Amino acid sequence: MEFRIEARDPRSEARTGTIITAHGRVETPAFVAVATRATVKALSVDDLREIGVQILIGNTYHLVLRPGAELVGDLGGLHHFSAWDGPWMTDSGGFQVFSLGAGMEHGVGKIAPIFPGEEIPRPKGESLVRVEEEGVWVKSLLDGSWIHFTPEGVIRWERLLGADIILPLDECTSPFHDRDYTTRAMERTHRWAERALAAFEKTRDIGPNPHQKIFGIVQGGAYEDLRRRSARVIGGMGFSGFAIGGSLGRSKEDMYRVLEWTIPELPPERPRHLLGIGTVGDIVESVVRGIDMFDCAAPTRMARNGTLLCVEEEGFRLHIKSAHFRRDGRPIEEGCDCPTCRRYSRAFLHHLFRCGELTYYRLATLHNLRFMVRLMTRIRHAIRAGRTPSPPELLGG
Amino acid sequence: MEFRIEARDPRSEARTGTIITAHGRVETPAFVAVATRATVKALSVDDLREIGVQILIGNTYHLVLRPGAELVGDLGGLHHFSAWDGPWMTDSGGFQVFSLGAGMEHGVGKIAPIFPGEEIPRPKGESLVRVEEEGVWVKSLLDGSWIHFTPEGVIRWERLLGADIILPLDECTSPFHDRDYTTRAMERTHRWAERALAAFEKTRDIGPNPHQKIFGIVQGGAYEDLRRRSARVIGGMGFSGFAIGGSLGRSKEDMYRVLEWTIPELPPERPRHLLGIGTVGDIVESVVRGIDMFDCAAPTRMARNGTLLCVEEEGFRLHIKSAHFRRDGRPIEEGCDCPTCRRYSRAFLHHLFRCGELTYYRLATLHNLRFMVRLMTRIRHAIRAGRTPSPPELLGG
Numbered sequence: 001m002e003f004r005i006e007a008r009d010p011r012s013e014a015r016t017g018t019i020i021t022a023h024g025r026v027e028t029p030a031f032v033a034v035a036t037r038a039t040v041k042a043l044s045v046d047d048l049r050e051i052g053v054q055i056l057i058g059n060t061y062h063l064v065l066r067p068g069a070e071l072v073g074d075l076g077g078l079h080h081f082s083a084w085d086g087p088w089m090t091d092s093g094g095f096q097v098f099s100l101g102a103g104m105e106h107g108v109g110k111i112a113p114i115f116p117g118e119e120i121p122r123p124k125g126e127s128l129v130r131v132e133e134e135g136v137w138v139k140s141l142l143d144g145s146w147i148h149f150t151p152e153g154v155i156r157w158e159r160l161l162g163a164d165i166i167l168p169l170d171e172c173t174s175p176f177h178d179r180d181y182t183t184r185a186m187e188r189t190h191r192w193a194e195r196a197l198a199a200f201e202k203t204r205d206i207g208p209n210p211h212q213k214i215f216g217i218v219q220g221g222a223y224e225d226l227r228r229r230s231a232r233v234i235g236g237m238g239f240s241g242f243a244i245g246g247s248l249g250r251s252k253e254d255m256y257r258v259l260e261w262t263i264p265e266l267p268p269e270r271p272r273h274l275l276g277i278g279t280v281g282d283i284v285e286s287v288v289r290g291i292d293m294f295d296c297a298a299p300t301r302m303a304r305n306g307t308l309l310c311v312e313e314e315g316f317r318l319h320i321k322s323a324h325f326r327r328d329g330r331p332i333e334e335g336c337d338c339p340t341c342r343r344y345s346r347a348f349l350h351h352l353f354r355c356g357e358l359t360y361y362r363l364a365t366l367h368n369l370r371f372m373v374r375l376m377t378r379i380r381h382a383i384r385a386g387r388t389p390s391p392p393e394l395l396g397g
Numbered sequence: 398m399e400f401r402i403e404a405r406d407p408r409s410e411a412r413t414g415t416i417i418t419a420h421g422r423v424e425t426p427a428f429v430a431v432a433t434r435a436t437v438k439a440l441s442v443d444d445l446r447e448i449g450v451q452i453l454i455g456n457t458y459h460l461v462l463r464p465g466a467e468l469v470g471d472l473g474g475l476h477h478f479s480a481w482d483g484p485w486m487t488d489s490g491g492f493q494v495f496s497l498g499a500g501m502e503h504g505v506g507k508i509a510p511i512f513p514g515e516e517i518p519r520p521k522g523e524s525l526v527r528v529e530e531e532g533v534w535v536k537s538l539l540d541g542s543w544i545h546f547t548p549e550g551v552i553r554w555e556r557l558l559g560a561d562i563i564l565p566l567d568e569c570t571s572p573f574h575d576r577d578y579t580t581r582a583m584e585r586t587h588r589w590a591e592r593a594l595a596a597f598e599k600t601r602d603i604g605p606n607p608h609q610k611i612f613g614i615v616q617g618g619a620y621e622d623l624r625r626r627s628a629r630v631i632g633g634m635g636f637s638g639f640a641i642g643g644s645l646g647r648s649k650e651d652m653y654r655v656l657e658w659t660i661p662e663l664p665p666e667r668p669r670h671l672l673g674i675g676t677v678g679d680i681v682e683s684v685v686r687g688i689d690m691f692d693c694a695a696p697t698r699m700a701r702n703g704t705l706l707c708v709e710e711e712g713f714r715l716h717i718k719s720a721h722f723r724r725d726g727r728p729i730e731e732g733c734d735c736p737t738c739r740r741y742s743r744a745f746l747h748h749l750f751r752c753g754e755l756t757y758y759r760l761a762t763l764h765n766l767r768f769m770v771r772l773m774t775r776i777r778h779a780i781r782a783g784r785t786p787s788p789p790e791l792l793g794g
Contacts (some may be wrong), residue, residue, distance in 0.1 A: 345480075352463045362759060363441065
């Protein structure tokens, strides 16, 4: 894989570039659309092409449960199985180790607001995960069986799935994990990264895509020394790019600091992916700190829940269920070129959402993903034009 | 509205023609896609254009409940509200009088098989309908309130909805209704037809579409004399076309006889629509008896339930849930030109269906509706070529 850096903002760490994969190019900064089970929910591959999506990310945990990595491999890998023949990434299942483990126990996300003096909540759910040195046992959400995820096993599955960029097994820690646990988990993740890289080298002849590349994942929670150490260790291992995972602290400011500690320690010529982050503000703040790629389920999930992205609204969010829109003949967003705004009114989308019509989910998803694609295009244009990306400029304010 | 008959099969009553509406032409025999709540479930208007759908039918009962006929009228009628600017029909709600009335009581459809000597089942559900001379009270499925459907009120709602072809309120009887009840219901439907026509003439200035036309509905159950009488009465009233509604007896043979009694009594130069029928065999058998238009929810509903139309399979049906398709890399149907068959394998559709992925519903619906569109195209080609349509020829057998 080649990564060409093409333009830099002289006043920030923002940069544009192109990642060249065996299945096409990705212009960065890029938004990677989430296709957990080999499809972006409610969309087809023709839809994705039409709205300018460049690259998808599937989830190894979910795909191993159903339909199985062997089956996808036998059918030509994700590119052939899903009919999306552009660039693919696969996540390793490390995030599920978190969301089904500490996430389940604490009911917590990657950023957990706790006010000074507050206690960390006690566990309230049951962990579906057991982490050991050899790997992780994860309980299947389908049939309750325990599945063993090891660094080597995950690489083999990802070889069969055949994505262009794959991620090794890591342990994604929670904002509620203490420094001691976060350190031990990070060190284990480093050992797993070595094992994954070794397994990656040994499995070049497995699966449909001999041109696969692997990114390393930096951990270390919201601790400066740990993040710097993890970035130096993972950065020195020979990965083709880097993803920043795990706890990003307790606020957006914590998250921005994590990026400021991590990115300077990584090899500057390789792409940097921020895992699971995707609000407009976070994307812009991360780009100016040097992030090249994002993936996030929020734009598509919000669409399905009735929240449409719109620059004119507070927080860029329009809640289509609101009775305000019953008779509103305007498109979701004036000037939007998505297939939904070209044809449909807020009033009709309100009607479809209220009725639970299946048509709604696709139209809403098309709009929100197109919004993200346009946001990234504008970010790239701003950087190329020598301007530092900022939300008001990007959103026409 | 103009209806031009263009070709006739010399050996049957089959014919081709063109219905010219204010929103475009419909080549007949035609399949009218069901868009109960102003959308074909899971599809967009661009999808409908792409697969060659000519005309949609909305449902006055459902649209009056939500979002309301006044609102649709204020927003420019169905054409503007839904963004489908091609031809529209609206059903009157008469079928709901049946399905929520006798249909609920008896758990019965329009064709009810009863073997000789069997008793008609006793009522098992509660009727949500009260039929009176003035009109029908129908219980809302949304909030339990009773809504009054009168011949005049329904015409006013349909004027506001603005479809190109509208249907008057009728009483759709059940195969379990006896001759006496069927006669009285038919006579009442005739009186309602007169009232609807009078109301239609008086409301030319209401709603967005002054070019609306109205079809009469023939009733009379599975009784030869009643069907002939109803066809003559309704046929003499000055409607622009005719729909055949109500009970079609207890078998397909009963249904074909109903058509053979009814059609010769109708003015031959006007279009004939068979309400709610849409299997491949029934369509072909009805076309050769002189039917010009069909609507049926089955192809789209079957798609959502995992049943895909396919000429190669028994009964033309492929059940995508079957484990047979897990590794089947072929399209649903070899040679099908639908957007789904052009891109996707049975294996991927099986995976999407098993996962309950929203993407599945659209892809399956696109295929099944395209199957119906192609079936109708082949029927028209056969008639124009001087051949009598028959399933083996139409389906490439």
